[in-house]
Amino acid sequence: MTPTSYNHIDTNVLIPLGLSFLTFKSISYLVDTYKEKVERSNSIHTALYLSIFTQIQSGPISRYNDFENITEKEDIWKYRINGIYRFFVGLCKKVLIADVLAKIVNEIFNSSVDTLSSSYAWLGSICFSLQLFYDFAGYSDMAIGLTEFLGYKCKENFVYPYMTENISNFWHRWHISLSEWFRDYIYIPLGGSRKGKCRVYFNLFVVWILTGLWHGLSLNFVIWGLGYFILISFERLSGITKRLKTKPAKIIYRVFSLFFINIEWVIFKAKSASHAFSYIARMFYSPDNSADKRTLLLLNDYWLFIVLAVLFCFPIIPTFEKKLEDKSSLKKAYDIVYGIVLIVGFVLAVSFIISGQNNPFAYGNF
Amino acid sequence: MNKIRLFFMMLFLILLAAGQLIMKRYNDSFIELNGHVASVLGMNSYYSDRGVYVTDDKYIASASPKTSTDYEYNEMVSFNDFLRENDINLLYVNKPTKYNDDSFFYDNFGYESFTNRNADLFLQRIDNADITYIDLRKSMAEDGLSSKDIFYRTDHHWNAEAGLWATGIIVDELNAEYGYDIDKSLYDIDNYSTTEWDDCWLGEQGKLLSSSYVGLDDYIELKPIFDTDFTFYIDNKAEEGKTFDDFIDEERYNLEADVNHAGSWHYAYQRINNSNNNIDYGKILVIGDSYDNVTIPFLSIGVHQVDNIVLRGMNEDFDLRQYILENQYDTVIVSYAEFIIGAHDDESNANYNMFTFD
Numbered sequence: 043m044t045p046t047s048y049n050h051i052d053t054n055v056l057i058p059l060g061l062s063f064l065t066f067k068s069i070s071y072l073v074d075t076y077k078e079k080v081e082r083s084n085s086i087h088t089a090l091y092l093s094i095f096t097q098i099q100s101g102p103i104s105r106y107n108d109f110e111n112i113t114e115k116e117d118i119w120k121y122r123i124n125g126i127y128r129f130f131v132g133l134c135k136k137v138l139i140a141d142v143l144a145k146i147v148n149e150i151f152n153s154s155v156d157t158l159s160s161s162y163a164w165l166g167s168i169c170f171s172l173q174l175f176y177d178f179a180g181y182s183d184m185a186i187g188l189t190e191f192l193g194y195k196c197k198e199n200f201v202y203p204y205m206t207e208n209i210s211n212f213w214h215r216w217h218i219s220l221s222e223w224f225r226d227y228i229y230i231p232l233g234g235s236r237k238g239k240c241r242v243y244f245n246l247f248v249v250w251i252l253t254g255l256w257h258g259l260s261l262n263f264v265i266w267g268l269g270y271f272i273l274i275s276f277e278r279l280s281g282i283t284k285r286l287k288t289k290p291a292k293i294i295y296r297v298f299s300l301f302f303i304n305i306e307w308v309i310f311k312a313k314s315a316s317h318a319f320s321y322i323a324r325m326f327y328s329p330d331n332s333a334d335k336r337t338l339l340l341l342n343d344y345w346l347f348i349v350l351a352v353l354f355c356f357p358i359i360p361t362f363e364k365k366l367e368d369k370s371s372l373k374k375a376y377d378i379v380y381g382i383v384l385i386v387g388f389v390l391a392v393s394f395i396i397s398g399q400n401n402p403f404a405y406g407n408f
Numbered sequence: 409m410n411k412i413r414l415f416f417m418m419l420f421l422i423l424l425a426a427g428q429l430i431m432k433r434y435n436d437s438f439i440e441l442n443g444h445v446a447s448v449l450g451m452n453s454y455y456s457d458r459g460v461y462v463t464d465d466k467y468i469a470s471a472s473p474k475t476s477t478d479y480e481y482n483e484m485v486s487f488n489d490f491l492r493e494n495d496i497n498l499l500y501v502n503k504p505t506k507y508n509d510d511s512f513f514y515d516n517f518g519y520e521s522f523t524n525r526n527a528d529l530f531l532q533r534i535d536n537a538d539i540t541y542i543d544l545r546k547s548m549a550e551d552g553l554s555s556k557d558i559f560y561r562t563d564h565h566w567n568a569e570a571g572l573w574a575t576g577i578i579v580d581e582l583n584a585e586y587g588y589d590i591d592k593s594l595y596d597i598d599n600y601s602t603t604e605w606d607d608c609w610l611g612e613q614g615k616l617l618s619s620s621y622v623g624l625d626d627y628i629e630l631k632p633i634f635d636t637d638f639t640f641y642i643d644n645k646a647e648e649g650k651t652f653d654d655f656i657d658e659e660r661y662n663l664e665a666d667v668n669h670a671g672s673w674h675y676a677y678q679r680i681n682n683s684n685n686n687i688d689y690g691k692i693l694v695i696g697d698s699y700d701n702v703t704i705p706f707l708s709i710g711v712h713q714v715d716n717i718v719l720r721g722m723n724e725d726f727d728l729r730q731y732i733l734e735n736q737y738d739t740v741i742v743s744y745a746e747f748i749i750g751a752h753d754d755e756s757n758a759n760y761n762m763f764t765f766d
Contacts, residue, residue: 119409123417130420145457157520336518343451374412381416388423389438390445396435397442397618 060098062256066223067092071106073227080106096188100181102199102219110195118193125191130384132183137391139354140177142347143169146340151311151321153333158324162333165340167325171307172351175203178217204355207292208283209273209299220256224249242278247271261315269306436668443618453517458616461517466622467561468613469506471513471521475750477530480763481537484742487765488539490729491740497586500534500541501578501743502527503566503699506559508545527746540585547577560625563611564745565674568630571702572597578703578741579710586739588690590710600630610667611674619667627673629656632709637685641715655680655705677701681715682708693732695719696743697762703743719762728765 058064071092074080091109112118150158150166158166182199189196203215213221232245254267277283286292305322312318341348366373423430431438446454452462459470484500491498505523507513513521524545531543548558551573558570566574576595582588593599607624614622631652638650660676679701690711694700697718708714715735719728732740744762751759 119414123410123413126417126420127413145454149456332514332520333518335514339453339518343449343453346449377410377412377416381412381419384416385419385423388420390441392427392431393438393442393445396431396438 060100063101063103064092064098066103066220067097069227070103070223074106094189094192094194096185096192097196100178100185101217102182102185102197103223104189104196104219108195108197112190112193112195121190121193121195125187125189127384128183128187129191130187130388132180132185132187133391134384134387135176135180135183135354137180137394138387139347139351140173140175140180141394142344143173143176143351146344147173147311149340151313155317155320155324157330157333158321159328159331159333159337160325161331161337163321163325163328165337167304167308167321169348170311171204171304172348172355174307174310175200175216175355176351202355202357204300204303205357206299206303207296208277209270209302210277210283212299212303213270213274220253224253228252243275246275246278250274257310262309262312262318265315265318266306266309269302269309273302436666439618439668440620443621446617447621455617455621456517460613460616461513461519462617462622463516465561467506467556468564468611468617468622469513469516470564470613470747471517471519472523472526472747472750473753474522475526475753477526477533477749479752480530480749481533483763483765484534484539485537487742488537490765491732494733496732496737497739498539499578499581499585499739499741500531500539501574501741502531502541502543502545503574503697503743503745504545504548504555504558505745505747506555506564508548508555522750523747526749530749540581542577542581544574544577547574560611560674562614562617562622562625563672563674564613565611565672565699566702567674568628568677568702569597571677571699572600572630572706575703575706578707578743582690582739588711590690594632594634594710595706597630599633601633603629603631605661605663608661608663609670609673612672615668624667625673627661629661629676631656635686636709638682638708639685641681641683650682652705652709655708674698675701677705679704679716679718683713684708684711687712690739691735691737692739692741693717693735693737694741694743695728695765696741697745697748697759699745700743719764720759722761 071080071088088106091104091106094109097104112121146169147166150162151170153162179200186196186199197219199217199219201215201218203212206212206215229245229249232248233241234245235242237245250267250271251264252267253270254263254265257263257266282295286295305325308321308325309315309318312321363376366376450464452464455462460468461470462468488498507521508524510521510524513519513523527543527545531541534541548554553573558566558573560567572595576592579588579590579592579595583590583592605627608627610619610622610624614625636652638652638654640647640650640654655678657676657678660671660673662670665671675698679696687710691713692707692711692715694704694707694714694716695718696703696716697720700716700718704714704716715737717728717731722728742765748759748762751757752761752763754760
């Protein structure tokens with residue numbers, strides 16, 4: 043293909059919504075059927091599993107065996123109620139936190155790197171880490187909630203990822219359905235950890251290159267994937283996660299892990315590999331600190347959303363609900379307050395959407 | 409089964425089902441709610457993605473990126489040469505924007521704007537090319553006026569009083585530089601009646617944000633107390649027997665209208681080509697912008713004929729130079745708000761062609 047002929051090719055191709063998620067589900071269904079993990083059942087159920095609208099855009103990449111009907115009468119109402127609650131929680135996460143933080147992220151990442159001060163660059167990276175989580179986790183909540191409301195089970199996709207103890211564990215908490223898919227359909231078929239030490243790292247390398255490429259066909263995604271390969275390989279080789287015994291050491295390693303995860307998200311978000319490295323360099327050194335003022339003003343404007351975003355990275359609500367399990371009158375009051383809060387959140391979310399303050403789902407492009 | 413949760417589930421379903429209807433019916437209320445939340449939380453940059461920033465006292469401002477001013481300078485020099493060859497005077501009027509010092513923007517929003525520095529560079533360049541200009545920012549400083557005195561809070565335009573004041577400065581320059589003999593007393597504010605409305609309208613910038621976020625603006629209408637007699641030229645037809653009052657579309661002053669959808673009160677004053685039957689000299693073309701809604705009517709009071717063009721709205725076939733020659737103007741005034749300097753750097757900018765004087 044010559045350069046001149048390339049210029050005549052229309053590169054604006056229409057791609058069906060959720061193509062990659064549909065493809066991954068189809069592969070898992072075919073492989074599981076071949077391995078007889080799945081009983082061949084009626085084609086309508088299979089078609090529903092593959093195409094259910096609640097999961098088509100951005101997953102979760104559920105497995106056929108997990109896509110079960112909720113059949114018991116008691117359970118179905120519990121799932122329906124929790125499903126709708128979950129949908130509303132997801133909507134609030136997406137619109138009231140992710141889309142608000144996106145304003146900071148878009149401003150900073152669209153600025154010329156030359157204008158970034160260290161504080162400004164850090165603010166952008168941390169807000170992107172939070173924005174991406176709330177965007178995707180919010181979408182997942184909505185998807186899982188609707189799936190359950192419709193009477194089908196759905197596995198979790200996020201389990202408080204920023205509470206991770208180490209980098210390996212992060213991927214047992216973040217986009218779980220994707221990491222499990224790569225584990226079961228790439229890593230394990232390649233031999234997993236059963237074919238010797240060198241082979242393990244080769245298998246990890248393949249998985250992380252593919253994970254990077256799945257997110258986008260550009261160098262920064264490859265570097266992003268390789269970054270996780272290096273970090274996870276380091277943890278395996280050094281055995282550091284098992285060696286840390288004391289609480290302070292574990293805390294330090296958690297912070298270290300979050301630090302590197304944050305850097306990885308900068309590479310993920312950047313427009314190119316060179317943009318990523320320039321941005322990261324600015325996080326640690328900037329000759330021009332004039333943007334520090336902008337950092338302070340943005341913190342002044344958005345502090346509430348940033349604080350809420352950080353707070354809800356921790357299981358505050360589930361912990362609180364667990365403590366109320368034995369206190370029926372308090373639980374009733376809590377249920378009423380929680381319901382009202384969700385209604386207020388929904389109304390605010392709608393006001394944000396109507397005012398054009400929302401963004402498309404971040405993972406819709408993958 | 410948790411009955412409280414079941415009840416809320418039903419409520420949520422009703423909200424979802426009725427969502428479309430609610431959104432359509434209460435669309436403006438939701439926008440106001442959004443603005444109110446942003447206002448309560450003091451989020452001054454909340455609408456920065458729309459190009460607007462808000463100070464603590466709800467004064468809306470926008471930024472301009474840095475420009476070389478090359479295009480604007482080259483066009484002005486070429487246009488000046490053309491006008492000089494044809495013995496037509498050229499006067500450039502630099503109209504201020506909502507802050508006369510770019511440090512205002514940095515101090516309030518931590519963000520660099522180059523609106524004033526672009527204008528400084530451009531004016532210095534055209535000065536070096538011997539093009540006569542007025543920098544109204546300097547006039548403001550001399551007369552002790554601040555930006556907040558002359559600009560609306562919620563709109564990017566200046567008010568009618570500012571238009572009268574600016575026209576007086578232009579008249580001074582026409583008299584001093586180009587031999588006009590316009591009666592300055594015509595621009596004395598004591599010769600005008602005023603009508604004032606408080607908190608009556610929402611400017612164009614404010615409409616991007618909602619009235620609950622920025623509040624409403626006051627408005628002052630000025631009309632001369634002396635007699636006037638104009639002929640208006642609208643769609644190539646002459647309409648005689650007009651007065652200054654006919655420049656003003658008072659239907660815009662509609663206090664019953666929904667402020668979010670009502671027309672801008674700034675445009676109550678209209679730019680209309682006209683001849684003044686009380687004055688027998690002066691034929692001026694103003695190549696301007698929407699700020700001139702409140703300068704052209706006042707300029708028309710002291711000059712026989714004032715025509716105006718906004719290049720943004722002209723089609724590609726329009727030949728400006730031919731138009732000037734055919735109409736035999738003695739003076740062309742190019743009167744631009746300084747944020748138009750640099751607009752040619754961005755093809756998508758609505759003011760992209762404003763400095764194209766072909």
